[in-house]
Structures are given as C-alpha cells and as structure tokens.
Amino acid sequence: MSxxxxxxxxxxxxxxxxxxxTIIVLYALISIVPLLWIFATSFKTPPDSIAYPPKILFQxxxxxxxxxFTTRTRQTPEYINSLGPATGFCDETTRKRNMxxxxxxxxxxxxxxSLIIAFGSTFCAVFLGTLSAYGFSRFKVPxxxxxxxxxxxxxxxxxxxxxxxxxxxxxxxxxxxxALGMILLYTAVNVSLAVxxxxxxxxxxxxxxxxxxxxxxxxRLQAFWRTVLPQATTGIAATAIFCLIFAWNEYxxxxxxxxxxxxxxxxxxxxxxxxxxxxxxxxxAGTTIFLVPILVFTILLRKQLLRGITFGAVRK
Amino acid sequence: xxxRTAENVARATPEPxxxxxxxxxxxxxxxxxxxxxxxxxxxxxxxxxFWAIYxxxxxxxxxxxxxxxxxxxxxxxxxxxxDKDIWIAMQTTAHFVFWTIxxxxxxxxxxAWLIDRKFRGHAFWTTLILVPMMLSPAVVxxxxxxxxxxxxxxxxxxxxxxxxxxxxxIQMLSNVSLAPWSIIIVDTWMWTPYVMLICxxxxxxxxxxxxEAAEVDRxxxxxxxxxxxxxxALPFIMLAVLFRGIENFKMFDMVNLLTGGGPGxxxxxxxxxxxxxxxxxxxxxxxxxxxxILFVAVFGLANIYVKALNKVKQR
Numbered sequence: 198m199s200x201x202x203x204x205x206x207x208x209x210x211x212x213x214x215x216x217x218x219t220i221i222v223l224y225a226l227i228s229i230v231p232l233l234w235i236f237a238t239s240f241k242t243p244p245d246s247i248a249y250p251p252k253i254l255f256q257x258x259x260x261x262x263x264x265x266f267t268t269r270t271r272q273t274p275e276y277i278n279s280l281g282p283a284t285g286f287c288d289e290t291t292r293k294r295n296m297x298x299x300x301x302x303x304x305x306x307x308x309x310x311s312l313i314i315a316f317g318s319t320f321c322a323v324f325l326g327t328l329s330a331y332g333f334s335r336f337k338v339p340x341x342x343x344x345x346x347x348x349x350x351x352x353x354x355x356x357x358x359x360x361x362x363x364x365x366x367x368x369x370x371x372x373x374x375x376a377l378g379m380i381l382l383y384t385a386v387n388v389s390l391a392v393x394x395x396x397x398x399x400x401x402x403x404x405x406x407x408x409x410x411x412x413x414x415x416x417r418l419q420a421f422w423r424t425v426l427p428q429a430t431t432g433i434a435a436t437a438i439f440c441l442i443f444a445w446n447e448y449x450x451x452x453x454x455x456x457x458x459x460x461x462x463x464x465x466x467x468x469x470x471x472x473x474x475x476x477x478x479x480x481x482a483g484t485t486i487f488l489v490p491i492l493v494f495t496i497l498l499r500k501q502l503l504r505g506i507t508f509g510a511v512r513k
Numbered sequence: 514x515x516x517r518t519a520e521n522v523a524r525a526t527p528e529p530x531x532x533x534x535x536x537x538x539x540x541x542x543x544x545x546x547x548x549x550x551x552x553x554x555x556x557x558x559x560x561x562x563f564w565a566i567y568x569x570x571x572x573x574x575x576x577x578x579x580x581x582x583x584x585x586x587x588x589x590x591x592x593x594x595x596d597k598d599i600w601i602a603m604q605t606t607a608h609f610v611f612w613t614i615x616x617x618x619x620x621x622x623x624x625a626w627l628i629d630r631k632f633r634g635h636a637f638w639t640t641l642i643l644v645p646m647m648l649s650p651a652v653v654x655x656x657x658x659x660x661x662x663x664x665x666x667x668x669x670x671x672x673x674x675x676x677x678x679x680x681x682x683i684q685m686l687s688n689v690s691l692a693p694w695s696i697i698i699v700d701t702w703m704w705t706p707y708v709m710l711i712c713x714x715x716x717x718x719x720x721x722x723x724x725e726a727a728e729v730d731r732x733x734x735x736x737x738x739x740x741x742x743x744x745x746a747l748p749f750i751m752l753a754v755l756f757r758g759i760e761n762f763k764m765f766d767m768v769n770l771l772t773g774g775g776p777g778x779x780x781x782x783x784x785x786x787x788x789x790x791x792x793x794x795x796x797x798x799x800x801x802x803x804x805x806i807l808f809v810a811v812f813g814l815a816n817i818y819v820k821a822l823n824k825v826k827q828r
Contacts, residue, residue, distance in 0.1 A: 209630040218632035224624060225641045228702060232644065234667050235656050247665045249680075325553065328546040336543035344551070351558040353811050355763040357787045358804030361797060362561035362568070365575060385557035388550050417542055448651030448766035449784075453792060467655040467770055477659050484652050495647040499640050503710050506646075510752060511714045 235488070238481035246477045261478030263287035264471065265304050265486075269296040271472075304483055307465040311487075313376050314461055315444040318383035322440045323433060325384070326391025331421060333392070334399040335407075345396075348389045349508065356449035364454060376459045382450055387440040390508060394439065397509035398432025399425065435501040438494050445491065462487050562808075569802035576795040589802035599803065601778065602786040608693060609700075609768075609782055610761045614754055616701045621708030622750060626742070628709070629716045639713075646706045654767035657699050661685040661771075686772055692779050696768050700761065708753040715749025716742065748826045755818055762811055783807055 209217075238246050240257040243264075269291050277297060283289040291298050329348075333341055363382065364373070372378030402425055410420040426433075452464040466483045469476055495502070503511055569590070572583045593599050624642065628635050645653070660668040663684050673680035685695040719742065727737050765784035768774070774781035774789070781789075787807070791800035 214630045214632040217627035217630040218635070218638075221624065221627050221632070221635070221638050221642070225638045228645060228706075229641060230667070231653075231657065231660055231702070232648075234660065235653075238659070249664050249670075251665060251667050251670050325550045329550040332543045332546035336539055338543055338547060344547070348550070348554060350812070351554055353759060353808070353815060354558070354562070355765070355784055355787070355804065355807055355811070357765055357784050357791065358565065358808055359558070359561060361575075361791050361801055361804060362564040363557070364792075365568075365797075366561055366564070368575075381553075382557060385553050388553060392550060417539065442647060446649035446651070448649065448770075452651075452766075452769075453788070463649050463651045463766075466652050475659070480656065480659070484656055487652055488648055491647050491649075492644065495644055496640060499643070502643060503714055506707060507711060507752065507756065511711060511749065 232488075235481050235484050238477055239485045241478050241481075243471065243476065243478055246481075258290070259286065260290050261476075261482040263290055264476055264479035265469065265482040266302055267291070267298045268300055268302050269294075270299045271295060272297050302469075303460075303465060304462075304469070307460055307462045308486070310376065310459055311445060311461040311463075314379045314383060314459070315441050317376070317380040318387060318444045319437050319440040321380065321384040322387035322391045323395075323437045325388050326395050326436065327426075327429070327433060329388075329392045330395035330399050331425065334396050335404070345392070348392050351385070352389050357453070360450055360453045363450075367454065374455050374457055374459045379451065379455060379459055379461070382454070383444045383447065386447075386450075387443055390443070390505075391436050391440060393508040394436045394505060395429070395432060397504065397512065398429050398436070402428045435498060435505060438498055439505040442491060442494060565801045565804055568798050569805050571798045573798045574795050575791075575797040585798070589799050590806070592799070593803050593806060598778070599786065602781050602783050605693070605778075605780065606762060606764075606782045609697060609764065609780075610758060612697045613700045613704070613761050614757055616697070617705045617708045617757060618750060618754060620701070621705045621753070622712045622746075624705070624709045625712035625716055628713055643706045643710065645703045648703075650703060650767040651770050653703065654699060654770040657695075657771055658686065661695055687776050689776055689779050692772055692776055696771055696780055699767060699771060700764070703767070704757060704760075708750075708757065711749050711753040711756075712746060715746035718749070719745045744828075748822065751818075751822045751825060755815065755822065758818070759811060759815060762807075762814075 237253075237255075239261045240259070241252070241255055242258045242260050245252050245255045245258075246261075263286070267287060272295065274295060277292050277295065280292075280297070283292055288298060332338060333345060338344065367373045367378050370378075372381070406424040406428070407417075407420040410424050411417065415423060446463065447461075448463040451461045455461065455464070462483070466480060466487065467475075469480050469483060471479065498505065570584060570586060572585055574580065628639055657668075660666045663669050663682075664680050669680045669683040669685065672678070672683050683691075685691050723741055723745075724737060727741060732740070763784055764782055765788065768780060768782055768785060769788070772780040774785040783803075787800055787803055790796050790803065794800075
C-alpha cells in the first residue's frame with residue numbers, strides 16, 4: 198500500500214468501510230427475510246402457518262409438500278377408520294386431518310408445462326438470436342440500426358396490449374392454450390433480448406479468426422461454425438439463462454392465454470387453495486420448488502447479470 | 514467430424530458450383546440469418562399490433578364473434594380521453610411509477626455507493642441483495658399477500674412490533690390509503706437491486722485519477738461527491754430510471770396478484786384497467802384503443818427521455 202501512494206490517497210478509510218459493510222449486510226439480511234419466510238412456511242403445518250404471533254421456531258413438517266402434490270376430500274372418522282393402514286407419510290398426515298387423498302394435484306403437470314415452454318422457447322430464441330446477432334455483427338445489413346431498434350422496440354409494448362390481438366389470433370389458429378402457442382410467443386419476446394445480448398458478445402470476438410479460417414479454405418458458414426460459435430459459448434449460455442428466467446417467471450401472457458392443458462406454474466400457484474382460503478404451506482412449498490432453479494441460476498450468472506438486465510447496454 | 518465431411522464435400526465439388534455456394538456467402542447469408550427473426554417478430558408482434566389498431570376503430574367484442582362489426586371511427590379514442598376512470602387509472606399509474614422510481618433510485622444509489630467502498634465480503638453480500646429481482650413477480654407478489662395479512666402476516670407483525678400499533682389495524686391490502694403503498698413497497702423491495710447494479714457499474718466506471726486530482730486540489734469529500742461522483746454516474750442512473758420507468762408503466766403481474774386493483778380501484782394501474790376492459794368486460798375494440806394509447810405514450814416518453822439521456826452523456 199505504501200508504495201502505491203496514488204491509491205492510498207483515495208482508498209476509503211477502514212472506518213467508512215466498516216460502516217458501509219454493516220449497512221449493506223443489514224439491508225441484505227432484511228431483504229432476504231421474505232424469501233426465508235417462504236421457505237420456512239413451506240415446512241409448517243397449516244395451523245402453525247397462521248398462528249399469532251407468527252412462529253419463528255416450529256416443528257418442521259412436510260404437510261405443505263403433501264398438500265401441494267395431492268387433492269384431498271373430507272371424510273367421516275368412521276370411514277377413515279374403516280380404511281386399511283396408511284400407506285406412506287402423506288396418507289397418514291392427511292388422515293390425521295380427517296381427510297383422504299383423492300388423487301394427484303395439478304401442480305406436477307403445470308410444473309412440467311413450465312419446463313417444456315421455458316426450455317422450448319429458450320432454445321428457439323437463442324437459435325434465432327445467434328444467427329441474427331452474427332448477421333448484424335459481421336455483415337453490412339441495410340438499415341441495420343433501424344432493424345435493431347425495431348427488434349428492441351417490441352419490448353416496449355405492455356403485455357396486456359399484445360395479449361388482446363394474440364388472444365384473437367390464437368383462437369383463429371387453434372393455438373389457444375397450447376404449449377406450441379406459448380413457445381412461439383415467448384420466443385418472439387425473448388428473441389429481442391437474445392439478439393442484443395449476443396450481438397455484444399459476438400462483436401467482442403475478433404474478426405481475424407474467421408478471416409484466417411476463410412483464408413485456409415473454409416466457407417463463411419464453416420468459419421462461423423468452427424471459430425465463432427466455440428468462442429461465443431459463454432455468451433450463448435448466459436443469454437440462454439436470461440431467456441430461461443424470463444420464460445420461467447412470465448405471468449401476464451400465461452394467465453390470459455392459457456387456462457388448462459398448457460397452463461404454466463406462475464398462474465397456477467396462486468390458485469392453490471385449501472379449506473377456507475389459501476393453503477399457505479402448500480403455496481409456499483410450490484413457490485419454493487419454483488424459485489430454487491432461479492436462485493441457482495442467479496448465482497451462476499452474477500458476472501453477466503448487469504449485461505443481461507440492460508440488454509447489453511452496460512458492460513462491466 | 515462434421516467439418517471434415519464438409520471439407521471433403523467442398524474439395525470434391527466442381528469449381529463453379531463451389532463458387533455458387535460460397536457466392537451466397539455474405540449478402541445472402543446475412544439475410545438468411547436475419548430474416549427468420551424478423552419474420553417471427555412480424556407474425557407475433559407487428560401483425561397483432563396492426564390488428565389491434567384496426568380493432569380500436571370498431572365496436573368488436575371478442576366474446577360475441579358472430580355479431581356484425583361496426584366501424585366507429587375515432588369514437589373509442591374520444592370516449593377513452595373523456596373517461597374519468599381511465600384518467601384515475603393513469604393517475605394511479607403515475608403515482609406508482611413516481612414513488613417506486615424515486616425510492617429505488619435513492620436506495621439503489623446509496624447501496625451502490627456503499628458497496629463501492631469494497632469492504633471485505635462485498636461480492637457475496639451483493640449477490641445476496643440481487644436475488645429478489647430475479648424471482649417471478651407473480652409468484653413472489655402472491656406470497657406477499659400472506660406477509661401483509663393483518664394479524665398472522667410477518668410484515669404487519671414486524672411493523673406493530675416497532676410502532677406498537679395493534680397488528681389488526683395494519684390492513685395493508687384492504688385500507689384505501691395503505692394499498693397503493695403496499696404495491697410500492699413490494700416493487701421497491703424487488704427492483705432496488707436492479708437500480709443498485711446499474712449504479713454500481715456507473716460508479717466503477719469513474720477513473721481513479723479524477724479523484725486523485727481532486728485530492729491534490731484538496732477538494733472536500735462533499736465537493737468530490739457533488740462534482741465528480743454524481744455527475745459521472747448520472748447517465749447510468751438515468752438508464753436505470755428509463756428501464757424501471759418502462760417496466761413499471763406496464764406493471765401488471767405483481768399488482769394483479771397482490772391487490773387485483775383493489776380495494777375498489779385504488780391500485781388499479783393502467784394494465785389492470787386494460788385487463789378488466791379486455792378480458793372481463795370484453796370491450797375488445799375499446800380496450801384495443803386504450804392499448805394503442807398506452808403504447809404510444811410509452812414510446813413517446815421513452816424517446817424524449819433517450820434524447821435527454823444522450824445529451825447528458827455527451828456533456
């Protein structure tokens with residue numbers, strides 16, 4: 198430190214560092230409380246979840262997860278006693294509440310829909326986005342700036358405004374409430390992000406690599422395949438995760454355009470109800486399962502996060 | 514493997530044909546690569562937009578597809594601009610956008626400024642702060658309903674613990690004057706990290722030597738903040754405000770699940786009104802006109818703002 202005098206002049210004092218650190222840690226802890234509460238609630242029994250004052254210490258239970266995956270009907274104690282021995286934990290907990298399991302709930306199919314639609318649309322958006330980004334990055338495209346702005350401007354539209362004509366169009370084409378319709382829609386929304394992000398990543402790859410490859414006798418297509426794609430892998434992966442997160446979290450289109458077979462998890466989770474209102478432990482369990490993949494992705498993405506959320510407008 | 518095959522094919526191909534294949538290279542390839550994206554956007558974004566423009570001049574109702582569609586001219590637009598409820602919704606939206614942006618910018622910039630001190634472990638805590646903004650606003654917004662429950666909810670309990678107001682009185686979602694703040698709080702909680710991240714990039718882009726020069730000139734910390742830190746980070750702050758402004762003007766998912774526009778219509782932001790008109794009252798033509806007005810408003814405001822942003826950048 199003493200050698201680099203220039204730095205020591207402006208380096209924050211250790212005291213100000215300590216104060217800054219304390220405030221940041223406090224903010225982080227407070228802002229994370231709602232998420233911890235979701236996690237904790239998912240392991241509470243329904244009576245514990247609505248206790249007053251709110252219970253911070255409680256006996257953990259998997260009842261929320263049982264309720265999330267099953268539908269139950271109320272029965273008389275006599276009927277329940279007449280049944281054979283309970284099979285498994287969920288059956289036993291349900292019977293303690295004078296209910297029997299009637300069948301699986303819709304959570305699993307909705308979750309699978311979310312997976313299919315999110316991964317399908319991400320694949321399409323990244324595929325189209327990579328091609329377009331390469332086109333814009335390497336070739337002289339007439340009106341390139343206008344086209345790029347056009348691609349971005351599709352993001353300015355309020356989702357509900359787009360949803361009205363899409364709803365009518367899909368009704369005509371028989372795409373309402375289908376996974377294909379949702380994949381097409383999410384691809385169209387995500388492709389703008391993909392083009393902008395990937396163009397930034399591809400711009401950073403020196404042209405000399407392709408030119409050298411083409412002098413060696415590769416065609417443009419081969420050079421793209423052999424030299425550009427391998428170097429853009431990190432950028433493509435980051436873009437894919439951003440598209441995935443958007444499609445995974447999307448609610449407005451999903452709520453308005455799907456109702457049954459193609460419904461995704463976000464419009465489904467708020468409709469999980471127990472007897473007399475929302476079954477909060479089950480909602481919390483569904484929310485927890487739904488959020489965990491995103492938590493993992495956020496940690497993986499932390500270096501590219503800034504670029505992704507600003508359409509590549511800000512790079513670190 | 515694939516490439517070797519391709520090379521062999523290339524070598525075996527007679528010269529004129531090879532030239533033809535290579536001939537499509539640049540210009541042809543550019544269009545080959547770009548056109549699928551443009552076509553998709555034309556089909557899923559632009560065509561529906563033009564359809565909406567057409568519908569906005571009619572009395573079409575999506576729940577009565579067989580009825581004769583009448584051309585109303587500009588009547589829908591006139592009715593919207595004279596509709597009191599629409600103006601109330603616009604005011605609610607403006608209130609929401611103003612307060613969320615103000616709070617997020619103030620808190621976000623402060624956090625970024627503190628993180629920029631680079632205390633030990635700052636990378637870990639920064640990542641932790643970023644988590645809320647990556648989550649689904651719908652799913653998390655739904656859970657906030659539980660946190661806001663007057664008696665059993667954690668939020669009401671914590672507030673009553675601090676203020677000693679009985680927890681049954683903290684009716685965040687059903688009290689007319691508190692409900693608008695309940696959505697502002699959740700939005701601020703979710704998106705402050707976003708503003709923080711962009712501000713942090715701005716602060717880190719300021720070259721060290723400027724501070725060194727200021728230090729040599731014995732400028733006070735206060736003076737350095739106002740004449741170096743803030744002006745140089747301003748383009749980034751403005752960019753964050755632009756992105757948040759557009760997003761919050763369109764805000765639908767979190768508000769729809771948290772309050773659904775209620776109680777009454779106290780939290781009915783523009784998107785909620787649009788959804789009620791389009792998918793509950795089924796006034797498709799009328800709501801299309803409103804959608805077009807909203808779209809033009811976002812587009813126009815964003816354009817003016819970007820011009821201002823560029824001016825600040827050039828300074």
